[in-house]
Amino acid sequence: MKVNILKPVLVSNQERAKENRKFFDRANSLVLNIIGSPGSGKTSVIENIVKRLKCKYKILVIEGDIKGSIDSERLSRLKIDTIQINTQTECHLDAFMIAQALPKIEKQYDLILIENVGNLVCPAEFEIGEDYKVAILSTPEGDDKPIKYPLLFHLAKVVVINKIDLLQHLNFKIKKARKNILDKNPKVLIFEVSAKNGKGFDKLVDFIEKELTKKK
């Protein structure tokens, strides 16, 4: 007689994430899990990165949304491959959802950008096979968000502070935000950008290119 031992969801998610990781490793793909609030500018940040790297590297974007395909349609205008995942009622991507997308990845990609569902909480709790998490924090959200949503900022390797073009109209203090982020995660890399006017993206893209070179 067979005994089934059910494991907690997070453990089996982690195991599935490791399998996803093996798949990406076989293709030497750099995989970024991009997490931020609704409207923090995840898609716009991806657009800026893609525009600067698409001539030199093969890029795939995987879009996680509860419903619809607004963002993947928007990104496909940049003439790159996209895969849309609709999570239905789930507020985050998990490793099993990514696993379902893997059979659709028929080419080798240098860079795979995964846009998670807009949410600062749950997406941080689920590994999906990424190299690392990139947290997007937009200035209108306030400089206290790293204190109120600590896990993401603790786990991210990179934090992108977006919408710096709005700074003069807001009470957001960059210095305070940096302190709040570094308190959670002293080793994190912080980039300040405006996805609207492109400011700050050269440094971020330089960093990503260095990471891409390591994969070669």
Added chain:
Amino acid sequence: MKVNILKPVLVSNQERAKENRKFFDRANSLVLNIIGSPGSGKTSVIENIVKRLKCKYKILVIEGDIKGSIDSERLSRLKIDTIQINTQTECHLDAFMIAQALPKIEKQYDLILIENVGNLVCPAEFEIGEDYKVAILSTPEGDDKPIKYPLLFHLAKVVVINKIDLLQHLNFKIKKARKNILDKNPKVLIFEVSAKNGKGFDKLVDFIEKELTKKK
């Protein structure tokens, strides 16, 4: 022999929400469940409402946060009662968390404002015993959010479009946002406000006062 039939979480949450509702009904309290993204301005909207109504009505604010008590400390400066709920790893308030706070409610309050965890997804799925949900959408998030996070906008009785002071610096179109909200929910009431400069709060507060009068 006793047979235990376990019910799905959401069913028992709903039952607990009904019990919470009975508690609030006995005190004739109007209870609003305030939901929005991190940084959409939930606390600032509450501050504006409290300032305009606190001389006339007894108000309690229940603050839901993953960690910390930044917002309830901020609100207690307005000299009103607050209760802080820390959800730890949970990305939303549920009816059981509110039930745990009920024994701490020792007075009669006319208005109970519950600030949910910053998140557009899961908080919408859990009734907590509220009269209705108030969705906060801030202009920097983009006018497409009602399409991408439809459940909240479908369920809310009131949508507050916040940060209208920033409109001139953004691509956010009020007309498009209104259409996207009304497509999900034709009966919804939409208020446009700036929690920064107080614009638009007279209409919103008038509406809340009418609702308070109905409870008498």
